[in-house]
Amino acid sequence: xxxxxxxxxxxxxxxxxxxxxxxxxxxxxxxxxxxxxxxxxxxxxxxxxxxxxxxxxxxxxxxxxxxxxxxxxxxxxxxxxxxxxxxxxxxxxxxxxxxxxxxxxxxxxxxxxxxxxxxxxxxxxxxxxxxxxxxxxxxxxxxxxxxxxxxxxxxxxxxxxxxxxxxxxxxxxxxxxxxxxxxxxxxxxxxxxxxxxxxxxxxxxxxxxxxxxxxxxxxxxxxxxxxxxxxxxxxxxxxxxxxxxxxxxxxxxxxxxxxxxxxxxxxxxxxxxxxxxxxxxxxxxxxxxxxxxxxxxxxxxxxxxxxxxxxxxxxxxxxxxxxxxxxxxxxxxxxxxxxxxxxxxxxxxxxxxxxxxxxxxxxxxxxxxxxxxxxxxxxxxxxxxxxxxxxxxxxxxxxxxxxxxxxxxxxxxxxxxxxxxxxxxxxxxxxxxxxxxxxxxxxxxxxxxxxxxxxxxxxxxxxxxxxxxxxxxxxxxxxxxxxxxxxxxxxxxxxxxxxxxxxxxxxxxxxxxxxxxxxxxxxxxxxxxxxxxxxxxxxxxxxxxxxxxxxxxxxxxxxxxxxxxxxxxxxxxxxxxxxxxxxxxxxxxxxxxxxxx
Numbered sequence: 001x002x003x004x005x006x007x008x009x010x011x012x013x014x015x016x017x018x019x020x021x022x023x024x025x026x027x028x029x030x031x032x033x034x035x036x037x038x039x040x041x042x043x044x045x046x047x048x049x050x051x052x053x054x055x056x057x058x059x060x061x062x063x064x065x066x067x068x069x070x071x072x073x074x075x076x077x078x079x080x081x082x083x084x085x086x087x088x089x090x091x092x093x094x095x096x097x098x099x100x101x102x103x104x105x106x107x108x109x110x111x112x113x114x115x116x117x118x119x120x121x122x123x124x125x126x127x128x129x130x131x132x133x134x135x136x137x138x139x140x141x142x143x144x145x146x147x148x149x150x151x152x153x154x155x156x157x158x159x160x161x162x163x164x165x166x167x168x169x170x171x172x173x174x175x176x177x178x179x180x181x182x183x184x185x186x187x188x189x190x191x192x193x194x195x196x197x198x199x200x201x202x203x204x205x206x207x208x209x210x211x212x213x214x215x216x217x218x219x220x221x222x223x224x225x226x227x228x229x230x231x232x233x234x235x236x237x238x239x240x241x242x243x244x245x246x247x248x249x250x251x252x253x254x255x256x257x258x259x260x261x262x263x264x265x266x267x268x269x270x271x272x273x274x275x276x277x278x279x280x281x282x283x284x285x286x287x288x289x290x291x292x293x294x295x296x297x298x299x300x301x302x303x304x305x306x307x308x309x310x311x312x313x314x315x316x317x318x319x320x321x322x323x324x325x326x327x328x329x330x331x332x333x334x335x336x337x338x339x340x341x342x343x344x345x346x347x348x349x350x351x352x353x354x355x356x357x358x359x360x361x362x363x364x365x366x367x368x369x370x371x372x373x374x375x376x377x378x379x380x381x382x383x384x385x386x387x388x389x390x391x392x393x394x395x396x397x398x399x400x401x402x403x404x405x406x407x408x409x410x411x412x413x414x415x416x417x418x419x420x421x422x423x424x425x426x427x428x429x430x431x432x433x434x435x436x437x438x439x440x441x442x443x444x445x446x447x448x449x450x451x452x453x454x455x456x457x458x459x460x461x462x463x464x465x466x467x468x469x470x471x472x473x474x475x476x477x478x479x480x481x482x483x484x485x486x487x488x489x490x491x492x493x494x495x496x497x498x499x500x501x502x503x504x505x506x507x508x509x510x511x512x513x514x515x516x517x518x519x520x521x522x523x524x525x526x527x528x529x530x531x532x533x534x535x536x537x538x539x540x541x542x543x544x545x546x547x548x549x550x551x552x553x554x555x556x557x558x559x560x561x562x563x564x565x566x567x568x569x570x571x572x573x574x575x576x577x578x579x580x581x582x583x584x585x586x587x588x589x590x591x592x593x594x595x596x597x
Contacts, residue, residue: 123156144348160201260303276351333361463529
């Protein structure tokens, strides 16, 4: 029977997979890029077509194409395999993938996914099959939505019943303890014994992750004076609102095809546009655009059009979104809604005019300056100062020096002052803003990013030996495998044992070593280390390589001596306490000898 993993590898290459997310630059036989898993200014992410791996030597994240997809899409191996199968034009359903799935019982996350699927089924039945639901359907029709879009996005209705969903889910076999963790119920007492449905008398919008799995719900109030108007699921093990954009699972293909994303605020804005065949669209849905949102968008496009509500709050949200998008130098345009209070209203009135307005959207800063006369009296000092306070925050957010210079020139012309004065004000603004405020403006990722870890001297030495095995001759008896830690010890021992075979073989040292290693982690470690030296020393002179190797070797020897000194000092203290004079003298003599080196 055909193997899906092998067939995927036969059709896709690591460089093609990675380049669909981040831009790659060829450096010799490999590619380099800024790491997508941590913030950096100097590229340390290497993609090797020869080894078919991608690895960051800053945060040490990476692996083969399957591991890369797991990390970048935040999915498990099976879902990564399905994603790559679709890209390779393979139908994963025709393969036997059970061997790749966990044999153990379902994880808690799997149960949470199942609960959300069942909840969506419950809400959908209440919308289509009850009298109250039919009234809600009339509301949806009045907003311009048709049956097809309502069914495609699984919109539902939560009736005004305290335990309707709870009874439905318990009837499906789900435990109360997991229902509480799902965020779909509210707990009335500390012990968690009394629970009730979280969503009642609400229009329900299922929220999908990027793979299309339901992970949360948004509920719009249907009763008069019902608060809050919009109620979202709380954070759970499967839902992190700062990294979820509504509708992305449907829109990602269209965003890539169109070359830009339309960003709107609410569920109805999204659905109205999608129904009108504006499908390169996402909605932020009740939260500000975060750093993680921007990273997701950046993987799909470098261009965004903002279309928020046609009021002061909508304009303020657009400004915050512009600042967030600038952190990753995404080109931003602002769509002035030609009529209506929001995109949903405008699309309902005339979808073709709205589509035309999208094509006519102006660069954000140009649109911002053209509107400032309506909001500021620039003939008065107070108006100028208010304009500057707002404008400086936006100018400071622009990361591209050329684009910032153009924007500064426009502001200077608007105020009739020299450009140097605007630069002075920006410099003063940077010193006056609080660090916490500046961090908020930069909107770093809300997920926990990997920290940068320096490569150890042991790994450095191994990496050089794997590519330049002839350097081993200069080691002699200065170090042994006992001077290495954990996995590095196993790799060094294997290298020493296989040294003669390496010298006689036409294969590279890392290939010979990988063939002799028992653990998959050891083979991957060897591949990453050889990739490091291969990339770093590709254009180096032999003498420079030898010089670096000797420095690394001396560092390991010094670490060895330092450890021995610490051990001797400890032994001397113990010998002194026990009155062992001869042993103490012997230990002191060895310590003095080491200190003299």
